[in-house]
Amino acid sequence: GQNIDQPTEMTATEGAIVQINCTYQTSGFNGLFWYQQHAGEAPTFLSYNVLDGLEEKGRFSSFLSRSKGYSYLLLKELQMKDSASYLCAVKSQGNLIFGKGTKLSVKP
Protein backbone atom coordinates (compact mmCIF):
# COMPACT_ATOMS: atom_id res chain seq x y z
CA GLY A 1 0.00 0.00 0.00
CA GLN A 2 0.90 3.66 -0.23
CA ASN A 3 1.14 5.63 2.98
CA ILE A 4 2.48 9.02 3.99
CA ASP A 5 2.65 10.07 7.63
CA GLN A 6 3.06 13.56 9.04
CA PRO A 7 2.25 14.96 12.48
CA THR A 8 -1.19 16.53 12.47
CA GLU A 9 -0.29 19.72 14.32
CA MET A 10 2.76 21.53 15.65
CA THR A 11 3.26 24.76 17.57
CA ALA A 12 6.40 26.89 17.61
CA THR A 13 7.49 30.34 18.70
CA GLU A 14 8.29 33.29 16.46
CA GLY A 15 12.00 33.41 15.71
CA ALA A 16 12.56 29.75 16.55
CA ILE A 17 13.40 26.75 14.34
CA VAL A 18 10.91 23.96 13.65
CA GLN A 19 11.33 20.60 11.91
CA ILE A 20 8.33 18.93 10.26
CA ASN A 21 8.82 15.23 9.57
CA CYS A 22 7.36 13.07 6.84
CA THR A 23 7.70 9.30 6.54
CA TYR A 24 6.49 7.34 3.56
CA GLN A 25 5.92 3.77 2.47
CA THR A 26 5.31 3.64 -1.25
CA SER A 27 5.77 1.21 -4.13
CA GLY A 28 8.66 2.96 -5.79
CA PHE A 29 9.97 6.47 -5.31
CA ASN A 30 10.66 9.20 -7.85
CA GLY A 31 10.83 12.31 -5.71
CA LEU A 32 9.32 14.16 -2.77
CA PHE A 33 7.69 17.60 -2.67
CA TRP A 34 6.89 19.99 0.13
CA TYR A 35 4.03 22.46 -0.33
CA GLN A 36 2.77 25.23 1.94
CA GLN A 37 -0.97 25.83 2.21
CA HIS A 38 -2.47 28.75 4.11
CA ALA A 39 -6.00 28.25 5.39
CA GLY A 40 -8.54 28.50 2.58
CA GLU A 41 -5.87 28.98 -0.07
CA ALA A 42 -4.16 26.80 -2.67
CA PRO A 43 -0.89 24.97 -2.00
CA THR A 44 2.31 26.66 -3.12
CA PHE A 45 5.53 24.83 -3.97
CA LEU A 46 8.37 24.94 -1.45
CA SER A 47 10.88 22.25 -2.40
CA TYR A 48 11.61 19.08 -4.31
CA ASN A 49 14.07 16.34 -3.32
CA VAL A 50 14.96 13.37 -5.46
CA LEU A 51 18.43 12.56 -4.10
CA ASP A 52 19.51 12.06 -0.49
CA GLY A 53 20.66 15.08 1.39
CA LEU A 54 19.73 18.60 2.33
CA GLU A 55 18.39 21.25 -0.04
CA GLU A 56 18.52 24.78 1.34
CA LYS A 57 16.41 27.63 0.06
CA GLY A 58 16.51 30.74 2.24
CA ARG A 59 14.81 30.12 5.58
CA PHE A 60 13.48 26.76 4.41
CA SER A 61 15.46 23.55 3.98
CA SER A 62 14.32 20.06 3.03
CA PHE A 63 16.09 16.79 3.76
CA LEU A 64 15.61 13.36 2.22
CA SER A 65 16.77 9.87 3.16
CA ARG A 66 15.47 7.38 0.60
CA SER A 67 16.77 4.34 2.50
CA LYS A 68 14.77 5.39 5.57
CA GLY A 69 11.69 6.60 3.68
CA TYR A 70 12.03 9.87 5.52
CA SER A 71 12.06 13.58 4.84
CA TYR A 72 11.87 16.71 6.90
CA LEU A 73 11.19 20.37 6.26
CA LEU A 74 13.20 22.77 8.41
CA LEU A 75 11.93 26.29 8.93
CA LYS A 76 14.31 28.81 10.50
CA GLU A 77 13.66 32.26 11.99
CA LEU A 78 9.97 31.55 12.14
CA GLN A 79 7.59 34.36 11.29
CA MET A 80 3.90 34.68 12.06
CA LYS A 81 3.13 34.34 8.34
CA ASP A 82 4.63 30.83 8.42
CA SER A 83 1.47 29.65 10.20
CA ALA A 84 0.05 27.27 7.60
CA SER A 85 -0.30 23.61 6.72
CA TYR A 86 2.74 21.91 5.23
CA LEU A 87 2.04 19.06 2.83
CA CYS A 88 4.47 16.31 1.97
CA ALA A 89 3.85 14.61 -1.41
CA VAL A 90 5.62 11.60 -2.90
CA LYS A 91 5.92 10.86 -6.59
CA SER A 92 5.66 7.13 -7.10
CA GLN A 93 4.93 4.92 -10.12
CA GLY A 94 3.27 7.59 -12.19
CA ASN A 95 1.28 8.97 -9.31
CA LEU A 96 1.57 11.76 -6.76
CA ILE A 97 0.40 11.00 -3.23
CA PHE A 98 -0.15 13.78 -0.72
CA GLY A 99 0.06 13.46 3.03
CA LYS A 100 -2.69 15.03 5.14
CA GLY A 101 -0.42 17.91 6.05
CA THR A 102 0.97 19.32 9.27
CA LYS A 103 -0.75 22.41 10.64
CA LEU A 104 1.90 24.72 12.06
CA SER A 105 0.91 27.48 14.45
CA VAL A 106 3.50 30.16 15.15
CA LYS A 107 3.00 32.01 18.45
CA PRO A 108 4.46 35.41 19.37
Add this chain to the structure above:
Amino acid sequence: DAMVIQNPRYQVTQFGKPVTLSCSQTLNHNVMYWYQQKSSQAPKLLFHYYDKDFNNEADTPDNFQSRRPNTSFCFLDIRSPGLGDAAMYLCATSRVTFSEQFFGPGTRLTVL
Protein backbone atom coordinates in the same frame (compact mmCIF):
# COMPACT_ATOMS: atom_id res chain seq x y z
CA ASP B 1 1.55 37.59 -14.62
CA ALA B 2 1.37 33.96 -15.66
CA MET B 3 -1.13 32.16 -13.50
CA VAL B 4 -3.80 29.55 -12.92
CA ILE B 5 -7.32 30.95 -12.67
CA GLN B 6 -10.38 29.21 -11.31
CA ASN B 7 -13.96 30.37 -11.62
CA PRO B 8 -16.03 30.74 -9.65
CA ARG B 9 -14.24 30.91 -6.29
CA TYR B 10 -17.42 29.83 -4.52
CA GLN B 11 -20.15 27.69 -6.05
CA VAL B 12 -23.42 26.64 -4.48
CA THR B 13 -25.49 23.93 -6.10
CA GLN B 14 -28.43 21.76 -5.20
CA PHE B 15 -28.31 18.07 -4.55
CA GLY B 16 -28.40 16.31 -7.93
CA LYS B 17 -28.07 19.48 -10.02
CA PRO B 18 -25.16 19.32 -12.50
CA VAL B 19 -22.39 21.81 -11.96
CA THR B 20 -19.29 22.78 -13.95
CA LEU B 21 -16.12 24.25 -12.51
CA SER B 22 -13.61 25.93 -14.79
CA CYS B 23 -9.87 26.42 -14.81
CA SER B 24 -7.63 28.34 -17.16
CA GLN B 25 -3.88 28.84 -17.29
CA THR B 26 -1.53 31.29 -18.92
CA LEU B 27 1.59 29.25 -18.13
CA ASN B 28 1.30 27.16 -21.30
CA HIS B 29 1.91 24.01 -19.28
CA ASN B 30 1.30 20.61 -20.81
CA VAL B 31 -0.30 19.04 -17.77
CA MET B 32 -3.47 20.06 -15.96
CA TYR B 33 -4.87 18.40 -12.83
CA TRP B 34 -8.06 18.41 -10.80
CA TYR B 35 -7.90 17.71 -7.06
CA GLN B 36 -10.62 17.41 -4.45
CA GLN B 37 -9.70 18.54 -0.95
CA LYS B 38 -11.95 18.18 2.08
CA SER B 39 -11.32 19.93 5.36
CA SER B 40 -8.09 18.84 7.08
CA GLN B 41 -7.47 16.20 4.45
CA ALA B 42 -4.89 15.70 1.73
CA PRO B 43 -5.69 16.85 -1.79
CA LYS B 44 -7.05 13.85 -3.69
CA LEU B 45 -6.19 13.63 -7.37
CA LEU B 46 -9.28 13.09 -9.52
CA PHE B 47 -7.71 13.17 -12.98
CA HIS B 48 -5.04 14.82 -15.07
CA TYR B 49 -4.33 15.58 -18.70
CA TYR B 50 -1.03 15.55 -20.48
CA ASP B 51 -2.00 17.70 -23.41
CA LYS B 52 -5.16 15.91 -24.60
CA ASP B 53 -4.27 12.55 -23.05
CA PHE B 54 -6.72 11.96 -20.22
CA ASN B 55 -5.74 10.02 -17.08
CA ASN B 56 -8.48 9.04 -14.68
CA GLU B 57 -7.60 7.91 -11.17
CA ALA B 58 -8.98 4.44 -10.47
CA ASP B 59 -11.09 5.57 -7.51
CA THR B 60 -12.54 8.73 -9.07
CA PRO B 61 -16.34 8.32 -9.08
CA ASP B 62 -18.11 8.16 -12.44
CA ASN B 63 -20.08 11.19 -11.30
CA PHE B 64 -17.00 13.27 -12.05
CA GLN B 65 -16.06 14.06 -15.64
CA SER B 66 -13.53 16.38 -17.20
CA ARG B 67 -12.93 18.17 -20.48
CA ARG B 68 -9.88 19.92 -21.85
CA PRO B 69 -10.87 21.63 -25.09
CA ASN B 70 -7.49 23.32 -25.55
CA THR B 71 -4.17 23.89 -23.77
CA SER B 72 -5.46 26.77 -21.69
CA PHE B 73 -8.77 25.48 -20.35
CA CYS B 74 -9.93 22.54 -18.32
CA PHE B 75 -13.39 21.84 -16.87
CA LEU B 76 -14.67 19.64 -14.08
CA ASP B 77 -18.25 18.45 -14.50
CA ILE B 78 -20.10 16.92 -11.56
CA ARG B 79 -23.14 15.28 -13.06
CA SER B 80 -25.21 14.70 -9.94
CA PRO B 81 -23.60 16.30 -6.90
CA GLY B 82 -24.18 14.63 -3.58
CA LEU B 83 -23.68 16.08 -0.11
CA GLY B 84 -20.38 14.21 0.08
CA ASP B 85 -19.05 16.15 -2.91
CA ALA B 86 -18.93 19.40 -0.98
CA ALA B 87 -15.23 20.28 -0.94
CA MET B 88 -12.55 22.58 -2.27
CA TYR B 89 -11.68 21.75 -5.86
CA LEU B 90 -8.16 22.65 -6.88
CA CYS B 91 -6.84 22.95 -10.40
CA ALA B 92 -3.09 22.73 -10.96
CA THR B 93 -0.66 22.74 -13.87
CA SER B 94 2.88 21.57 -14.49
CA ARG B 95 5.30 21.42 -17.40
CA VAL B 96 5.87 17.69 -17.04
CA THR B 97 3.64 15.16 -15.33
CA PHE B 98 4.09 15.42 -11.56
CA SER B 99 6.85 18.00 -11.72
CA GLU B 100 6.43 21.20 -9.67
CA GLN B 101 2.75 22.07 -9.72
CA PHE B 102 1.19 25.51 -9.79
CA PHE B 103 -2.20 25.65 -8.15
CA GLY B 104 -5.16 27.89 -8.77
CA PRO B 105 -6.97 29.51 -5.82
CA GLY B 106 -9.60 26.76 -5.77
CA THR B 107 -13.38 26.64 -6.02
CA ARG B 108 -15.25 25.89 -2.81
CA LEU B 109 -18.36 23.87 -3.66
CA THR B 110 -21.36 23.76 -1.37
CA VAL B 111 -24.14 21.25 -2.01
CA LEU B 112 -27.54 22.03 -0.50
